[in-house]
Amino acid sequence: METQPLQAKIRIDVGSIKSRKNRKAGLIPAILYGHKQGNLMLFLDRKEFWKVIDARIKMVNLKMDGAEETAIIKEVQFDTFGKEILHADFIRTDLTEKITTKLSVVLYGTPQGVREGGVLDHALKEVEIECLPAEVPDNIRIDISELAIGDTIHISDLELPDSVKALGSADVIVLSVHIAAVEKELTEEELAAGPEIISARKPDKEEESKNKG
Numbered sequence: 001m002e003t004q005p006l007q008a009k010i011r012i013d014v015g016s017i018k019s020r021k022n023r024k025a026g027l028i029p030a031i032l033y034g035h036k037q038g039n040l041m042l043f044l045d046r047k048e049f050w051k052v053i054d055a056r057i058k059m060v061n062l063k064m065d066g067a068e069e070t071a072i073i074k075e076v077q078f079d080t081f082g083k084e085i086l087h088a089d090f091i092r093t094d095l096t097e098k099i100t101t102k103l104s105v106v107l108y109g110t111p112q113g114v115r116e117g118g119v120l121d122h123a124l125k126e127v128e129i130e131c132l133p134a135e136v137p138d139n140i141r142i143d144i145s146e147l148a149i150g151d152t153i154h155i156s157d158l159e160l161p162d163s164v165k166a167l168g169s170a171d172v173i174v175l176s177v178h179i180a181a182v183e184k185e186l187t188e189e190e191l192a193a194g195p196e197i198i199s200a201r202k203p204d205k206e207e208e209s210k211n212k213g
Contacts, residue, residue, distance in 0.1 A: 003070070003134075004052050006060040008032075011041040028085050032062060032071055034092035040064075044088065053085070058101060059133055062090065072099060072133065093133045100167065101136060102126040105174060109145030113177035118149040124174040127155060131164040144175070152176040 011029060022029065028049055030042040042064065052060060053076065062069050071090035079086055093099055104126055114120050127140055140158060147153075156170035 003059045003061055004055070004057045006052060006062055007045060007048060008062045008064040009043040010064055011043050023084075023086075028088060030088040030090060032069065032090045032092065034071075035094065037092065042090075046085065049085065049088065056104075056138060058136060059093065060090070070095065070133070072101060095133050097132075098130055099133055099136075100128060100130045102128050103137060104139045106139045106141045107144050107175070108141065109143050111144045111147040111151075111177050113147055113149035113151065116149060117180060118177045119180045120144070120147075120175065120177055122175045124155075124172060127158065127174070128167040129160070129164050130167055131161075135161065135163045137161065137164060142175070147177045149177050149179055 008030065009027075022043060023046075026046045027043040028046050030044050032040040032042060042062070052073075057073075059070065059072050062071055070093050072093050073088065074091045075089040076085060077087040078084065091099075105122070105124060107122065111118070111120055129136070137160070140160070142153065142158070144153075153174045153176070154170060155166050155168055155172045155174060158166055158174065160166060
């Protein structure tokens with residue numbers, strides 16, 4: 001897995017008001033934690049961090065005040081519209097210890113079943129895996145061009161390097177191709193009858209006798 005150097009500044013000031021001012025100045029608040037060491041509050045340059053995000057890089061070398069630490073991007077928080085980065089979490093890593101992380105499932109090709117009128121259901125967009133930090137793949141690519149109607153791919157079917165282990169239940173469905181649902185066509189008699197009213201209350205005997213009187 002590619003490791004990207006990323007400049008960071010240790011953050012001393014905290015608080016929502018100061019965080020908003022720093023965001024306007026092009027700085028993103030972040031935190032580095034893990035390995036039984038103290039938490040470090042950081043600032044990242046927005047433009048530089050966006051380059052890391054756009055490149056889908058997961059592991060970085062944080063360079064801060066003369067020090068350097070290897071870390072995995074654990075979580076990135078965006079605003080409601082997904083346009084602004086609000087905060088980032090980094091977890092320290094030891095290149096000799098296995099880590100768990102999530103990989104995006106990338107599909108390529110058009111399934112044979114879809115060409116025949118079926119529907120592709122991509123149920124699982126990410127898969128959690130375990131491996132050494134340097135061996136984390138960029139993503140999980142699946143060639144779906146040969147899938148026919150009725151075919152299903154489970155977690156156990158994923159082709160991963162020997163050093164990478166998929167976590168979770170082996171029978172979880174990642175994707176499937178199935179027959180498209182067919183809408184029932186109503187007959188002319190059913191259309192003319194209209195919907196059945198089930199909320200109308202039938203009059204009781206006392207009401208019937210009053211109406212007759």
